[in-house]
Amino acid sequence: MKKIEDYKKSALFFEGCISFITEVSPDTDYYHHCYKLVINLGQSFGCLIDGQTLDGLQGLIINQATPHTLFSPNAKLLVSYIEIDSFRGWQLRGLLNGQAFVNMNCLLSPIQLEHAIPSNYNELPDGILGGFVKVLMESVFIMPPPxxxxxxxxxxxxxxxxxxxxxxxxxxxxxxxxxxxxxxxxxxxxxxxxxxxxxxxxxxxxxxxxxxxxxxxxxxxxxxxxxxxxxxxxxxxxxxxxxxxxxxxxxxxxxxxx
The missing domain is CATH 1.10.10.60 (Homeodomain-like)
Known part of the structure; x- marks a missing residue:
């Protein structure tokens, strides 16, 4: 094991993000680890969050300690977990500013959200699809970190x-x-x-x-x-x-x- 004094005294942040495409989970999620970004892939979804029921969602950014339940039968979603110690994580901290969530329609137009990920995403290799995810994030995380x-x-x-x-x-x-x-x-x-x-x-x-x-x-x-x-x-x-x-x-x- 390295000694802690071996490290230089400069910040080391990672573009930490895990993204995956999956069906809506009916379970209640409670995250302490990451911010969560959810984008629909062709079908809107709903979410029970912060005492509210939201329907017809195209995208949502959820704070790390906010319990929530996503719902919409057979909906496919792009879900990204953004690590709190990444540059994007610090941007999200400033964007959320203590809020439980932010509706992505407040950040991007419906057309931008609809075309963020190509409809033929299943046919694309991971490298190309990952590029679309990166462009999407860059369009959301335009603000400087706090x-x-x-x-x-x-x-x-x-x-x-x-x-x-x-x-x-x-x-x-x-x-x-x-x-x-x-x-x-x-x-x-x-x-x-x-x-x-x-x-x-x-x-x-x-x-x-x-x-x-x-x-x-x-x-x-x-x-x-x-x-x-x-x-x-x-x-x-x-x-x-x-x-x-x-x-x-x-x-x-x-x-x-x-």
Missing amino acids: DSFIVNQSVQLALQFIESNLDNSLEAEDIACAINMSSEHFRYLFVQQMSIPFAHYVKWKRIRKSIAEALSNDNTQVLSYSDFILNHLDSDRVFKKVFGMSRSALLRKSRLLI
Whole structure:
């Protein structure tokens, strides 16, 4: 394991995003890990969110800690999870400004949303389809990040340390000690800066890494690999809480664009 003082004191942010195409899940989702962007692919959808029932939606941006239920039988959706420590995540923090959600019709015209993803998306290779997703995001995330994008230097070190040691034991107490801070203050500062508890952040990063590495293997290895990697994360329970579906549904029944 690298020592935490080995890292340069400069911010290291990743364009962290996982996107996939799937059918509407009837389950209630409650996310602590990422912001969520949902776009319909030919059929509008509905959402029960923040005490409201929204119908006829083309797109929605949902805050990371907002419980919600998507509904519309047989609707296909493009779902993107945008990591809070990415540049886009910080842009979304400013865009949402504490709101539970933002209707994407407030950001883009119905025509823009309708044509954001080609109707023949099923025929496109992942690389080309991913390019359309990138263009869509660039059209949404045009605003600069808030001033608070400048993260506390100690938290910067912690983020880099976590990213490079996901396969090792990561305890808040150990990192706090390495940066000369009490564990209580480190946990408080981490939530203040990142809007997510330390343990939830580490869990999400491990899930994302396991998916990326599992997809690099052939299909016969995917399920057994995630079984092995995510066993210590109560994998099915955690996957369902994070993605609104089981591991097997995400890895085998959805089209992922990482």
